[in-house]
Amino acid sequence: MVKVFLDPGHGGKDPGAVGNNLREKDITLAVALKVGQILKRHNVEVLYSRTTDVFVDLTPRANMANNAKADVFVSIHVNSFNNPSAQGLETFSHTGSIKGAELAKDIQDSLLQAELYTKNRGIKTANFTVIAKSTMPAVLVELAFISNIDDSKILRNQQLEIAESVAKGILKNLGIKYVEKKEESKKEKELDTIKFNLHGRELEVEGIYKDNTNYIPIRFLEKLGYKIDWKDGTVIVDYREVK
Numbered sequence: 001m002v003k004v005f006l007d008p009g010h011g012g013k014d015p016g017a018v019g020n021n022l023r024e025k026d027i028t029l030a031v032a033l034k035v036g037q038i039l040k041r042h043n044v045e046v047l048y049s050r051t052t053d054v055f056v057d058l059t060p061r062a063n064m065a066n067n068a069k070a071d072v073f074v075s076i077h078v079n080s081f082n083n084p085s086a087q088g089l090e091t092f093s094h095t096g097s098i099k100g101a102e103l104a105k106d107i108q109d110s111l112l113q114a115e116l117y118t119k120n121r122g123i124k125t126a127n128f129t130v131i132a133k134s135t136m137p138a139v140l141v142e143l144a145f146i147s148n149i150d151d152s153k154i155l156r157n158q159q160l161e162i163a164e165s166v167a168k169g170i171l172k173n174l175g176i177k178y179v180e181k182k183e184e185s186k187k188e189k190e191l192d193t194i195k196f197n198l199h200g201r202e203l204e205v206e207g208i209y210k211d212n213t214n215y216i217p218i219r220f221l222e223k224l225g226y227k228i229d230w231k232d233g234t235v236i237v238d239y240r241e242v243k
């Protein structure tokens with residue numbers, strides 16, 4: 001099984017770059033976890049340097065990937081600059097690594113295809129610790145500038161699109177065909193039994209519990225003695241029996 005090592009930048013006491021009410025460490029983790037889910041769906045083994053908000057030093061991140069004999073290493077970061085007009089996407093590979101450069105290009109191209117960005121800063125090489133000390137093809141992607149107002153909106157609102165693009169780039173590099181996720185059908189969802197007590201009456205109604213909210217069919221009012229009718233798309237609640 002192919003192993004991908006995902007490295008969400010920063011964490012714990014190290015927030016990374018901060019700007020526009022966002023912290024780098026939160027974005028890198030959220031995106032990395034989403035990338036991992038997509039890769040797992042494609043039968044890729046996914047390893048992480050962290051899956052929670054904890055501090056991990058740089059060399060141990062590379063060592064973890066080396067010890068696990070990961071096939072590729074992808075470090076996820078966001079950029080920042082003191083001039084807030086700086087923006088865009090750039091991906092780094094370790095200087096001299098041809099396979100690393102190919103991986104960087106695959107991820108960069110995939111992100112650009114999603115058309116989230118206004119600026120392509122290109123693929124570059126660098127000697128950042130995590131990609132220098134990893135022994136497999138390794139890249140570090142700087143998703144966008146947290147210090148730029150437009151980029152910060154992408155980082156805040158389009159994490160899933162970013163993650164899909166990063167995952168697609170990795171999969172392409174590994175020669176694995178990307179498969180769209182099947183839409184979760186609402187009809188297939190089993191109904192939940194929602195129990196509640198209304199004015200002292202114990203009731204059980206079939207409904208849906210989603211996002212911390214109970215949804216119950218309006219027919220449940222019949223249990224309270226109301227007459228429910230439908231006319232021209234309108235629900236008519238007619239009367240209440242006096243008990």
Ligand SMILES: [Zn+2]
Pocket residue numbers: 009010016017024077078
């Ligand atoms: Zn960073």
